Amino acid sequence: DSGVTQTPKHLITATGQRVTLRCSPRSGDLSVYWYQQSLDQGLQFLIQYYNGEERAKGNILERFSAQQFPDLHSELNLSSLELGDSALYFCASSGGTGLALVEQYFGPGTRLTVT
Amino acid sequence: ILNVEQSPQSLHVQEGDSTNFTCSFPSSNFYALHWYRWETAKSPEALFVMTLNGDEKKKGRISATLNTKEGYSYLYIKGSQPEDSATYLCALLLANQAGTALIFGKGTTLSVSS
Numbered sequence: 144d145s146g147v148t149q150t151p152k153h154l155i156t157a158t159g160q161r162v163t164l165r166c167s168p169r170s171g172d173l174s175v176y177w178y179q180q181s182l183d184q185g186l187q188f189l190i191q192y193y194n195g196e197e198r199a200k201g202n203i204l205e206r207f208s209a210q211q212f213p214d215l216h217s218e219l220n221l222s223s224l225e226l227g228d229s230a231l232y233f234c235a236s237s238g239g240t241g242l243a244l245v246e247q248y249f250g251p252g253t254r255l256t257v258t
Numbered sequence: 259i260l261n262v263e264q265s266p267q268s269l270h271v272q273e274g275d276s277t278n279f280t281c282s283f284p285s286s287n288f289y290a291l292h293w294y295r296w297e298t299a300k301s302p303e304a305l306f307v308m309t310l311n312g313d314e315k316k317k318g319r320i321s322a323t324l325n326t327k328e329g330y331s332y333l334y335i336k337g338s339q340p341e342d343s344a345t346y347l348c349a350l351l352l353a354n355q356a357g358t359a360l361i362f363g364k365g366t367t368l369s370v371s372s
Contacts, residue, residue, distance in 0.1 A: 235302075
């Protein structure tokens with residue numbers, strides 16, 4: 144158990160809908176990272192938050208947004224969902240100063256299926 | 259387009275064999291290299307974070323080296339065991355004016371037979 148929790152575990156929704164994925168980092172970790180793993184793309188970095196502020200951005204679509212709250216939990220919002228958004232979404236957390244120079248601890252992931 | 263390449267794509271060895279994989283990356287704007295171990299139906303697990311040219315890190319039977327000038331890192335597994343069967347991912351941390359970004363390779367899938 145990495146200490147990172149993600150909810151829900153599975154989510155099935157229809158195209159055009161909006162969903163929110165939630166992540167709680169390990170105790171004391173200030174950085175939260177979001178990743179998408181789809182069959183054809185491998186693991187893709189989406190976005191990083193550090194202590195409530197966006198720190199780094201990867202291949203995140205404009206339909207997707209994230210935030211980190213004062214209690215350090217993070218939410219990833221996916222809107223206008225398309226079939227191609229079906230994937231496993233991981234959250235990871237780390238300590239350090241937010242430059243991804245230390246190990247990241249991954250949560251169990253949320254499996255999103257868009258029908 | 260920046261690419262992180264891993265080779266081989268997959269590998270099958272016998273228990274007790276030693277093996278190694280390669281992660282190749284563009285050396286400009288290098289900040290750090292991460293190695294992860296990812297077992298089927300589990301989450302990626304951090305192995306190493308390497309930042310300095312010539313870095314060598316070890317965790318049990320697994321070790322890694324880093325050459326930032328030529329843009330590659332090797333992961334070695336000594337005396338492979340069936341429990342080492344997993345996909346090994348490397349990820350490059352780049353830093354530029356736009357910020358930082360993590361770029362993952364597609365992984366090397368190792369299968370160890372007893």
